[in-house]
Amino acid sequence: MVGTPIDVIPYIRGVQLVLIGYNGYTKGSRIENDKIVREEIVRATSRVRNHMENIFDIQFREGNISLARAAKRCMEECDYLVEDVNKAASGMEHAFLSGQHSPSNKDLKKLIKHDHEVIEMITKAVNIANSSEHSMATEDGNSKQLVMQTTQMITSCRGFFGARMNILSGLKSKKKRK
């Protein structure tokens, strides 16, 4: 049985600040933990999208098509990320029967660290999106830059989330014994 590695406990605590119920993929709750992480990513992405919707609506009605277009692009990127996350692989419950390689301690460490970083990244994106809306409200002229920065962050999240799937989706197949 693979236990939770001690050196990733700080990461688990960090994630637990955001996700109640997250326990670092302990035996029997791996799929639940995966689901919690994904739902959090979707939820955070929805927050980003909501900010962008506000920016888009206002700018479109005011005729500032350039900024509205940037916000729309960010919304589309959010939709892509949500779809990626919703349709992501979550690993199998019965690795022995499925022929999958059971995650090792090393894999779990990587996974937990990865969760922490993804959630940090998406949280950062939420903050930037919030800042962009605030910038639009205060008319300090940085709105477009912040919107595009948010888009970039969401795109990075999409890419980063792909690495998580590599660990969970059981790409490492069982070694065949000769």
Next chain:
Amino acid sequence: MSNYRWRDSPDTIARLVNADKIQTMSSQQVLLKPNEACALIVDGRVGDILTETLLKSMAGGFTRWLGDKVGVTANDRRLLFAMTGPMDYWIPFEGQIANGEAVKGFANLRLRMNLEDVPKLLNYFANNDPTLTREGLIGIIATEVRARVVTPCLASCSNAADLRSAMFLERFEMTAESEMRNLLSNLGFTMLKAFPITNPTDMEKVAEHRAKVQAQMEGNEVNVEAQLAHFSQTEALTLARIEVETNVARAKARGQVTVELESELKELRAQEAKWDSEINYERNKMEIRVDEADAKTKRAMDMFAQVQAKKADRIANQQNFQQQRMDSQNDFQQKMMEMAAENGALTPEVMQEMLRQQTAQKAVDVGRTGGVNSSAKVCSCGTVLQPTWKACPNCGSPIV
């Protein structure tokens, strides 16, 4: 345990199921796939929203029936199933653009439902059938799409070409995103994409027909040009072939003619050589004859010259003789005159007699010389012949 199927058609988007109505001996379970969600509404409260799971003992079965009878289960249990994945909705529309052209087409809306938005569908099921299909949703949103999105966007197009521009598509999508959020949010949908598909307008059909006719005309023109080019090629080819054949025939004929001419030339050269030899023969013959004649002439001329020389000598002798005689006579007459003068006998009668005798003497002298000339013969060629000659020295004809 039997499997419950909440969706039996691809057009079904959502369904509100009253779990209390499912009365079966075996308990029901439902499998929720990643694009499906189920919101549990228990006693009027929204409970969990589930997805990617096997929902066991959702309804039916003996234990649940027993619990209902005993009163340990909820009074009202409803299950709200929904599709969360993106789905396309085609909304037909008709409208007019700014220049009055009628436009027909479809507005495509791609909608998705977030997991936490599934309970919002209760807004729909509050006043409608418990099954939401694609047609049902289109029926709800179509009017607003036409009024808020299609009509304003079409009105901003001045002609049919504007309908095909990227700007129109972008404006349509942005307008749909902005204007339809209220309704879609109330129903729990999120719009991912929107775009219009318009049928060709009447003017576009006219333009299309014109373009087709033009293309056909140009195609015919190209065909004609190609045909003409083919004909000209064929003509050029035929002419070239004829020319080549002619050249070959001409060359052959030229060869034959050359051969014939060469044979004729040989004959002519042979004839020429023959004539040359004959001419040379005749020329030589003539030259010989001319030389012979020249020799005769020369000999005659030489003989004539000798005769003339002798004649000149004789005439000179005669003239000398006559001169001497005249001189002696003159001396004599002078002496006679002087004697007569000394003797005083020089009278006019003596003078007259002396002149008369002198004249007579002269007449005798002239008669002597003139008598020789009158007796000379003349040849047919005009040469004066001497009495001693036997042939004419000029023409060689004998003197009879």
